[in-house]
Amino acid sequence: MIYQYASLGKYHLSNLKNRWIHFSNVNAFNDPFDSEIRVRHEGTEEQWRNYLKKIGENPKSINRKIWMLKAIAVANNRDQNKLYFPRKENIRYNAYVTCFSRRFDSILMWSHYAHNHTGFTRGFETKIEENLEYIDIEKGQLEYLKFGDVGRIVLFDVQYSSDPPPTANGLLEDKYVERFLKTKYIDWAYEQEVRAFCLNSWIKNEDIIHSTDCLKEIIFGLKTPIEDMKSMTLALKESGARDVKLYRCERLPDSFQIQKREIFDLDSETNNNGS
Template sequence: MLNSKQLPKYLRYAYEDALAGGVDAQIVEAIFETAILHRSERDSWPHKRMTEDKLAALGTLYKYRDATNVRHWQILENQELWFPRPSTFNDPFDSRLLIRFDLMNPERMDAFLRAEIVRNEPGAGEHLIVAKMQDLKAALLNPVQHDQAARRWMAPLLDRTKILCLGRRKDNILMWSHYAQNHEGFAIGFDTVRLKNLCFELGGYLAGYVAYRDNYPILEFPEKDSKLTKKDVLTTLLNVKSRIWAYEKEVRITLFDAPDKSGFAADLISELVMGCNMTPSCEEKLLKIADTQYPDARVYKASMSRDAFSLEFNQVR
């Protein structure tokens, strides 16, 4: 019999309600065992990138900012958007998933290793290539050596990578608490069409919803004849996090070989939102910036609802 305590809370309640409602126990167990299997298998699916149209259709994406951080104000004052490297993120697992070279089929592994050796040692003869392939193959089948080699292989890619992390909603209470100084900060709303165009001008980008999972997805190096593309692998590598971060409901825009920061036109910002605990002096400062630099942006003030654990927004300009 299925042990309901092993189910996630939302499934456990549904399971117990179904039994209490008189649904046949065997049918209920079959359904929920399938749901558990589906969830475990889903952890290994590649995460699909977002199309340009879907990014544009989001309308507005938000960056929560700390009013005590001078650099955060400089986004508005200097009209400069920063693109941080993944190595600066607060989650040690973030963007550090490994491609599993040890899961390649033997023929593909041989071809990959040969290509890497020839690329790094163009003058190598066949005997040297074969010997190095044998050594590298043995290393890839050793977990410790594999992971060290995989990190070295991926390091140049991550060094080229910049990621802009944004939220889908301005009413995310936890995001205000964690990233906007306990609701004393502000949120910047970016127009997604103009943001898409800016990132395209900087050399192109990958966009994606962040997927939240319990286990690492299995990232295999894409085969030549596989439907799995390098972009799919990259999107999964850079856009999958632990389920504990699911409250963020994050969208990421990933750029390669882009500058650390870029200037932008005022119409990139469509909304400015003041936290419900923002001090009067910071409110005055933000409103002044809005009036002088962002005349077309809507400005909101957040407040706590009288009736629910939620935020309400009053447009003040």
């Protein structure tokens, strides 16, 4: 099970009703070091020719670009055996991510991502096939370059490190984007984050519709108002999602920990200030 924390706001009911999982552009992340994709293009003439051919350039275009690269090398007194193109790619602007966690009981995440424990989390059941973990979605929304339209979003665990990944060489590496998107600074390790990512050319909409049976839990926070619990429960029924259990967070006595308690009768619940 993986969990996605959310605050009460403009879109929380529509997200539940429409079964949306939102993908955000990585430029919107609160950590400017997160997903900072650094790539250069440098190599021999042969490596450049192979790269340009791979991305679909025709022979005439390849010859013209090789001439340009050599001219840049001469103008900058650079080694012509290490042809370099001095530009930054806008991959960061094209990368979209949705974030989950392996844990539902993080006091910090309830405080940060669920607005002081007044929000909720959605608990999704994942599947594993051929060493790939994924969530089922409706087909026709997302097309991976390698897999095509498979009706799923593929997940990966974030890796935490004291140092960022080294700058990639775009001539020699194909999967460097994933390497940057799955690495975060070690201080974030408490989140136990799980991500799915895509490029904007892979998706038709930033809100992906998940299947009716992968959502298994809604967990309300310590301080989620009863009226909001009821409105979310109604939106959940309208979504068509099946067999979703409702829970509410509770404090464990004499500890900095929370647990979840299943709700069987929402009308018997009372508002809580978190105590």
